[in-house]
Amino acid sequence: xxxxxxxxxxxxxxxxxxxxxxxxxxxxxxxxxxxxxxxxxxxxxxxxxxxxxxxxxxxxxxxxxxxxxxxxxxxxxxxxxxxxxxxxxxxxxxxxxx
Amino acid sequence: xxxxxxxxxxxxxxxxxxxxxxxxxxxxxxxxxxxxxxxxxxxxxxxxxxxxxxxxxxxxxxxxxxxxxxxxxxxx
Amino acid sequence: xxxxxxxxxxxxxxxxxxxxxxxxxxxxxxxxxxxxxxxxxxxxxxxxxxxxxxxxxxxxxxxxxxxxxxxxxxxxxxxxxxxxxxxxxxxxxxxxxxxxxxxxxxxxxxxxxxxxxxxxxxxxxxxxxxxxxxxxxxxxxxxxxxxxxxxxxxxxxxxxxxxxxxxxxxxxxxxxxxxxxxxxxxxxxxxxxxxxxxxxxxxxxxxxxxxxxxxxxxxxxxxxxxxxxxxxxxxxxxxxxxxxxxxxxxxxxxxxxxxxxxxxxxxxxxxxxxxxxxxxxxxxxxxxxxxxxxxxxxxxxxxxxxxxxxxxxxxxxxxxxxxxxxxxxxxxxxxxxxxxxxxxxxxxxxxxxxxxxxxxxxxxxxxxxxxxxxxxxxxxxxxxxxxxxxxxxxxxxxxxxxxxxxxxxxxxxxxxxxxxxxxxxxxxxxxxxxxxxxxxxxxxxxxxxxxxxxxxxxxxxxxxxxxxxxxxxxxxxxxxxxxxxxxxxxxxxx
Numbered sequence: 234x235x236x237x238x239x240x241x242x243x244x245x246x247x248x249x250x251x252x253x254x255x256x257x258x259x260x261x262x263x264x265x266x267x268x269x270x271x272x273x274x275x276x277x278x279x280x281x282x283x284x285x286x287x288x289x290x291x292x293x294x295x296x297x298x299x300x301x302x303x304x305x306x307x308x309x310x311x312x313x314x315x316x317x318x319x320x321x322x323x324x325x326x327x328x329x330x331x
Numbered sequence: 332x333x334x335x336x337x338x339x340x341x342x343x344x345x346x347x348x349x350x351x352x353x354x355x356x357x358x359x360x361x362x363x364x365x366x367x368x369x370x371x372x373x374x375x376x377x378x379x380x381x382x383x384x385x386x387x388x389x390x391x392x393x394x395x396x397x398x399x400x401x402x403x404x405x406x407x
Numbered sequence: 408x409x410x411x412x413x414x415x416x417x418x419x420x421x422x423x424x425x426x427x428x429x430x431x432x433x434x435x436x437x438x439x440x441x442x443x444x445x446x447x448x449x450x451x452x453x454x455x456x457x458x459x460x461x462x463x464x465x466x467x468x469x470x471x472x473x474x475x476x477x478x479x480x481x482x483x484x485x486x487x488x489x490x491x492x493x494x495x496x497x498x499x500x501x502x503x504x505x506x507x508x509x510x511x512x513x514x515x516x517x518x519x520x521x522x523x524x525x526x527x528x529x530x531x532x533x534x535x536x537x538x539x540x541x542x543x544x545x546x547x548x549x550x551x552x553x554x555x556x557x558x559x560x561x562x563x564x565x566x567x568x569x570x571x572x573x574x575x576x577x578x579x580x581x582x583x584x585x586x587x588x589x590x591x592x593x594x595x596x597x598x599x600x601x602x603x604x605x606x607x608x609x610x611x612x613x614x615x616x617x618x619x620x621x622x623x624x625x626x627x628x629x630x631x632x633x634x635x636x637x638x639x640x641x642x643x644x645x646x647x648x649x650x651x652x653x654x655x656x657x658x659x660x661x662x663x664x665x666x667x668x669x670x671x672x673x674x675x676x677x678x679x680x681x682x683x684x685x686x687x688x689x690x691x692x693x694x695x696x697x698x699x700x701x702x703x704x705x706x707x708x709x710x711x712x713x714x715x716x717x718x719x720x721x722x723x724x725x726x727x728x729x730x731x732x733x734x735x736x737x738x739x740x741x742x743x744x745x746x747x748x749x750x751x752x753x754x755x756x757x758x759x760x761x762x763x764x765x766x767x768x769x770x771x772x773x774x775x776x777x778x779x780x781x782x783x784x785x786x787x788x789x790x791x792x793x794x795x796x797x798x799x800x801x802x803x804x805x806x807x808x809x810x811x812x813x814x815x816x817x818x819x820x821x822x823x824x825x826x827x828x829x830x831x832x833x834x835x836x837x838x839x840x841x842x843x844x845x846x847x848x849x850x851x852x853x854x855x856x857x858x859x860x861x862x863x864x865x866x867x868x869x870x871x872x873x874x875x876x877x878x879x880x881x882x883x884x885x886x887x888x889x890x891x892x893x894x895x896x897x898x899x900x901x
């Protein structure tokens with residue numbers, strides 16, 4: 234029996250061996266007014282001021298803006314919240330990560 | 332930032348263009364994580380670091396400065 | 408059904424050599440006796456020439472036949488019927504050999520040979536060969552599915568693993584298939600069972616994958632059940648491993664083990680239990696960190712955004728000391744039976760000292776402990792930070808002699824870590840940090856506790872017998888916005 238693997242050393246891969254094939258992005262939306270944009274606040278400090286202004290600017294341009302917030306920035310958004318937002322809105326802005 | 336990036340990837344998966352706004356300090360790691368999540372082109376816009384000690388006026392100026400970029404990310 | 412005799416020998420076994428002439432004589436044309444050699448072709452041929460043997464001999468390539476029948480010793484004579492074993496004799500037992508051969512219609516003439524000789528160890532019992540055969544069997548049974556990394560003959564395995572980004576910066580034990588198969592002996596769980604899904608990239612932690620990382624960390628098989636329980640707990644959603652990894656805060660997962668199995672596997676609950684020197688503590692803690700890195704994909708300065716980190720992020724694990732403890736086992740405090748062995752995961756900073764060399768009663772001791780607890784995160788930051796207090800035995804004795812259980816101790820600590828609102832508001836004492844007056848400013852003489860509830864103060868007894876010291880671990884953000892401690896049962900390997 235050859236225990237030497239032809240002189241090399243065989244080890245087992247400790248990783249998850251994930252081959253992430255690149256996935257395409259969702260189709261962009263067209264920029265005409267009437268689009269509903271969700272602004273998702275991750276709830277880090279100062280983000281609300283930033284989003285208030287962004288809301289104002291987007292509304293001025295004729296977009297419909299919906300404000301929501303995650304329960305905490307320390308985890309991904311709950312699946313229910315994501316689904317609800319995706320159902321009601323055409324696009325999403327998540328802010329402000331620092 | 333990492334959790335936000337995961338959210339944006341999820342929304343894209345639900346068919347909605349999504350953009351993350353983050354502090355510029357995350358530029359490189361956001362690129363690395365996006366690649367690792369299989370979506371290197373994930374939509375992201377950066378604002379100058381730091382954030383925490385900005386005045387309200389400065390925050391508003393920041394929003395005004397990137398509003399166009401945010402819209403461009405969602406519409407292209 | 409056709410009956411067959413198979414004689415397994417090796418060239419360097421004197422008992423085989425003594426038996427071979429008789430086997431040779433019996434293995435004439437048409438005889439149902441086959442002679443199989445565990446030695447290679449050259450050695451076997453040389454032996455045949457030396458003994459002037461003429462019977463055909465088969466070389467057991469890759470020791471497949473030997474592995475199948477798995478004798479402890481050679482010579483071994485097997486009686487097969489339709490390929491299935493009906494009887495065997497291992498070693499030289501003259502009468503039994505003759506009887507067994509007769510059942511296949513073969514006359515063995517063993518006069519002149521001793522009645523009994525034990526023979527030599529089968530080559531399959533050579534530890535290196537046995538390990539390689541175990542790997543082959545594991546792969547054939549689908550128990551070993553990790554892809555191979557082949558390190559070239561001229562590469563240093565330690566440098567190779569480091570360059571591939573698979574280490575924490577220190578050398579790891581190279582995870583050969585033999586070591587991983589041996590590690591898997593530490594659990595009765597199937598190697599493809601899923602222990603958890605590891606953030607941030609959601610890698611699947613199977614028992615096998617955890618075992619690979621446990622080998623690298625320096626674990627022995629008996630440590631594996633603790634590692635499996637720790638990984639399971641860390642991947643539990645309410646522990647919030649993703650957030651804990653990604654935060655700028657210095658906290659990392661801390662594994663606290665409680666119960667009878669901790670001593671059996673050699674964990675340290677006594678002197679220097681939080682420090683260096685104890686293999687079980689260090690290796691179990693490090694295994695979890697390697698899992699986070701290799702299966703989850705979380706790496707410092709990339710996914711892991713900790714501003715400073717701390718030494719516990721290389722690995723942090725210790726055992727509770729039940730002997731002399733003022734309290735029931737941590738397992739019981741966490742809702743399990745008092746005699747179960749568990750691990751509890753906390754999202755913890757590095758521990759800090761709370762010294763008290765004067766107090767002789769529980770109230771006085773708790774006054775000092777409370778001052779230490781107050782400083783977790785920031786003395787004026789309240790309610791969102793939990794703590795774990797590790798009571799040293801000399802302090803623990805004071806509580807034990809007063810009969811203070813965890814509930815009584817917590818009650819005292821809660822009371823003594825309650826502040827006057829006005830003293831902990833932002834700006835108080837010249838420090839801009841503190842409670843937001845917009846939320847709390849209503850009544851400056853009101854009382855506000857440091858901790859959101861008594862159960863938010865974890866209590867565990869551990870440490871060396873000399874030294875009037877306790878240690879406090881501050882936690883990362885707690886509860887809904889952060890991490891909640893998670894406890895899992897450790898399943899013993901037998």
